[in-house]
Amino acid sequence: MTTYRAATTEIGGLFPLLAANGMPAVGARIGYDTLAGGAFYCHPVEWVLRKLCTNPNMVVFGEPGRGKTSVVGALLLRMMPFGVKTLVSGDVKGEYSPLLRELGVTPIELGRGLRTRLNALDLGPLTARWAGFGVARQREEIAGVIGRWVMLLAALAEAAGYRATVTDEMVLSTVLRTLLGVTDGYSGLRPITIPQVHHELAHPDQRLWREARFASARQFLDHCRGITDTLSNLITGPLAGLFDADTNFDLDWDAPIQSMDLERLRSRGDQAVAVALTCLGSWSSMATDLQADGDLRIVVRDEVWRQMRLGLRAVQSVDADLRLSRKDRKIQILVMHKPSDPLTVGAAGSQEVTIAKDLLALCSTRVLFGQSTRVASELTEDFALNEKEDAATTGWAMERPGRALWKVENRPGYKVQAVLSSIERRLFDTNAQLRPTPARPPSADGGTGR
Ligand SMILES: Nc1ncnc2c1ncn2[C@@H]1O[C@H](COP(=O)(O)OP(=O)(O)O)[C@@H](O)[C@H]1O
Numbered sequence: 339m340t341t342y343r344a345a346t347t348e349i350g351g352l353f354p355l356l357a358a359n360g361m362p363a364v365g366a367r368i369g370y371d372t373l374a375g376g377a378f379y380c381h382p383v384e385w386v387l388r389k390l391c392t393n394p395n396m397v398v399f400g401e402p403g404r405g406k407t408s409v410v411g412a413l414l415l416r417m418m419p420f421g422v423k424t425l426v427s428g429d430v431k432g433e434y435s436p437l438l439r440e441l442g443v444t445p446i447e448l449g450r451g452l453r454t455r456l457n458a459l460d461l462g463p464l465t466a467r468w469a470g471f472g473v474a475r476q477r478e479e480i481a482g483v484i485g486r487w488v489m490l491l492a493a494l495a496e497a498a499g500y501r502a503t504v505t506d507e508m509v510l511s512t513v514l515r516t517l518l519g520v521t522d523g524y525s526g527l528r529p530i531t532i533p534q535v536h537h538e539l540a541h542p543d544q545r546l547w548r549e550a551r552f553a554s555a556r557q558f559l560d561h562c563r564g565i566t567d568t569l570s571n572l573i574t575g576p577l578a579g580l581f582d583a584d585t586n587f588d589l590d591w592d593a594p595i596q597s598m599d600l601e602r603l604r605s606r607g608d609q610a611v612a613v614a615l616t617c618l619g620s621w622s623s624m625a626t627d628l629q630a631d632g633d634l635r636i637v638v639r640d641e642v643w644r645q646m647r648l649g650l651r652a653v654q655s656v657d658a659d660l661r662l663s664r665k666d667r668k669i670q671i672l673v674m675h676k677p678s679d680p681l682t683v684g685a686a687g688s689q690e691v692t693i694a695k696d697l698l699a700l701c702s703t704r705v706l707f708g709q710s711t712r713v714a715s716e717l718t719e720d721f722a723l724n725e726k727e728d729a730a731t732t733g734w735a736m737e738r739p740g741r742a743l744w745k746v747e748n749r750p751g752y753k754v755q756a757v758l759s760s761i762e763r764r765l766f767d768t769n770a771q772l773r774p775t776p777a778r779p780p781s782a783d784g785g786t787g788r
């Protein structure tokens with residue numbers, strides 16, 4: 339018989355007499371609160387219902403290797419017994435794929451040499467549900483979809499070095515409406531792709547340039563050249579074929595987890611990855627919003643900082659995805675490097691910084707893993723970090739992976755050590771590739787000496 343020994347600080351959840359630590363014992367058990375000694379649980383939706391915070395979204399900060407992906411993986415895995423499903427919206431390094439495979443789910447892979455296509459302007463579940471909506475609901479849905487897509491196209495344009503103007507946005511919105519068939523009296527929605535949008539801009543019909551109040555087609559073409567050419571580059575650039583054709587896979591919404599693995603895309607460069615994340619983010623938010631199975635869902639955007647680097651529009655597009663999300667039964671998790679990531683898009687006090695701060699306000703739960711420098715001063719106030727908490731992220735949290743300060747709105751932060759099971763450690767071992775491969779295959783009992 340095997341005997342396990344542990345201190346009551348570690349198995350606090352089994353010992354009934356330990357004092358509570360302020361956060362309810364609901365949802366995923368993450369690890370232990372190093373100050374109180376009790377177990378620390380996370381269930382963002384329950385937190386909202388119990389009025390501990392105002393929204394179920396989370397943002398995770400930390401330098402590479404601190405344990406961000408592992409804690410997100412553990413959270414979603416430990417939420418599964420409660421019926422919570424997950425969509426990983428762009429797994430840049432293929433880090434979630436071992437977990438999916440262990441659960442018997444095949445990740446959707448996008449990239450070089452693969453045949454999977456995802457239409458960036460995919461209507462997802464909206465097409466099927468359209469006819470069942472009343473006019474008011476249809477109007478509302480379409481405004482949301484077009485708002486998201488205009489933001490997406492503007493972000494893609496900015497990634498290619500062109501900043502879309504207000505007029506460009508108005509024109510894009512008109513073109514999208516026309517292509518969708520919304521102007522025809524809301525009968526049905528037509529599926530559209532980016533090459534079609536480009537075609538409309540490059541060959542504007544009279545109705546379009548008149549509606550956009552241009553004097554002639556010539557004037558329209560001259561004025562919209564920037565946005566038109568940018569979209570054209572997108573169709574022929576390194577992402578050609580990936581996001582501009584009809585979606586050719588079905589997402590199994592009943593699976594406990596789904597993921598879009600982008601590992602094979604990395605060879606196409608950082609820019610391509612960032613653009614891909616932007617497309618996936620927009621698509622995932624819309625698709626999960628409309629999924630009517632009543633299930634609670636987690637949407638993970640790991641490495642979202644790569645997307646933020648594209649500039650203001652990309653940050654705005656993340657912001658729009660969160661803000662336009664009308665579904666409360668959804669937990670969005672953003673993973674970034676530094677709290678200042680969204681701030682790098684502009685000077686202090688600028689519109690950019692305002693948006694970045696808004697973005698943080700849209701995420702009630704902030705998980706701060708180790709940082710070698712202080713949290714950017716503009717944000718200390720927004721995070722309501724006191725000196726001790728700030729020191730915890732630069733000192734204590736740096737000492738071991740899995741340590742983080744969990745701040746739920748303005749409540750005092752919890753110093754939590756995440757604990758992984760041996761299976762989780764194996765599945766989330768992102769350093770596996772760095773280890774020398776054993777000369778002999780591992781023995782039959784699977785022991786690798788780790
Ligand atoms: N709580 C933990 N306990 C032990 N090891 C951990 C823990 N969290 C992460 N690790 C290990 O640290 C390494 C980096 O973790 P990872 O989650 O990939 O970090 P990040 O996403 O911040 O770059 C991995 O090999 C992982 O197995």
Ligand SMILES: [Mg+2]
Pocket residue numbers: 406407408640
């Ligand atoms: Mg990671």
